Amino acid sequence: MEQQHLSKIEAKKLYIFDMDGTIYLGGIVFDYAIRFIEKLRNSGRRVLFFTNNASHTSEFYREKLERLGFSPRADEVMTSGDVTLEFLRRHRAGKSVYLIGTDELVAEFRARGIPLVDEGAKSCDIVVSSFDTTLTYEKLNAACRLIRGGAEYLSTHPDYNCPIENGFLPDSGAIAAFITASTGVPPTYFGKPYRETVEMIEEATGIDRAEMCIFGDRLYTDIALGKKHGVLSVLVLSGETTKADLEAASEDERPDLTFGSLADVDAVLFGNE
Numbered sequence: 001m002e003q004q005h006l007s008k009i010e011a012k013k014l015y016i017f018d019m020d021g022t023i024y025l026g027g028i029v030f031d032y033a034i035r036f037i038e039k040l041r042n043s044g045r046r047v048l049f050f051t052n053n054a055s056h057t058s059e060f061y062r063e064k065l066e067r068l069g070f071s072p073r074a075d076e077v078m079t080s081g082d083v084t085l086e087f088l089r090r091h092r093a094g095k096s097v098y099l100i101g102t103d104e105l106v107a108e109f110r111a112r113g114i115p116l117v118d119e120g121a122k123s124c125d126i127v128v129s130s131f132d133t134t135l136t137y138e139k140l141n142a143a144c145r146l147i148r149g150g151a152e153y154l155s156t157h158p159d160y161n162c163p164i165e166n167g168f169l170p171d172s173g174a175i176a177a178f179i180t181a182s183t184g185v186p187p188t189y190f191g192k193p194y195r196e197t198v199e200m201i202e203e204a205t206g207i208d209r210a211e212m213c214i215f216g217d218r219l220y221t222d223i224a225l226g227k228k229h230g231v232l233s234v235l236v237l238s239g240e241t242t243k244a245d246l247e248a249a250s251e252d253e254r255p256d257l258t259f260g261s262l263a264d265v266d267a268v269l270f271g272n273e
Helices: 002-010 031-042 058-068 080-091 103-111 137-148 172-183 195-205 219-229 243-248 262-270
Strands: 014-017 046-051 077-079 097-100 126-129 152-155 161-164 167-170 212-216 232-236 257-259
Touching: 002 232, 002 262, 014 031, 014 195, 031 046, 031 262, 046 058, 046 195, 058 077, 077 080, 077 195, 080 103, 080 126, 080 195, 097 103, 097 137, 126 137, 126 172, 137 172, 152 172, 195 219, 212 219, 219 232, 232 262, 257 262
Parallel strands: 014 046, 014 212, 046 077, 097 126, 126 152, 212 232, 232 257
Antiparallel strands: 161 167
């Protein structure tokens, strides 16, 4: 079995890592993840950190990963917010947007040239919702009102919960569920597990999806990205998904490989180095 694991993983060129629940949990860093990722780099393999958590920018995550000891390179970090922004710039250029997001995400959208409207706007072209730790009823009401008025509805990512040290926080998917329940309009999602994310990674790295693998702790985002779009999917049981969740999943939802944590992947790929 270990040899089968080894042959599937070792030939890949790009190793994509989810963050929360995979390489750290809230403020707790997994030291074994630091060691494993450094071994990958030293062996000539490329690394990409990708998080669906768009409450912060790529620069925030680069700084966080640096503090935690992962030594990320400038081109090694990407978020669902980046994918959403790129979609807006390429396919909805000049369209007005009402954004439910943190101040940090709002500032990033403005800096990238997205024309934003505030809660008092009578109409807009697009509503975008994300993981907003500053969420208010007024923001939700404005989003629902604008969508009922005809605005297109997008969401940065579908995650229902964000894992933290002592449990979970309601995430972007939970916020979107509120808006959909009120308006009857489901969003178009970005981030994992959607096609636009794989395409953006291919474009940014120059590596074909057949030469990638993704490590993550969620079946419906990390693993689904791989299963739906031809990327080798590796589940780690260090975050949201439990053994019971895995056993209850359908065949189509299950990962290509499962490990307890990245420490176990390290042991298979590099032995006792």
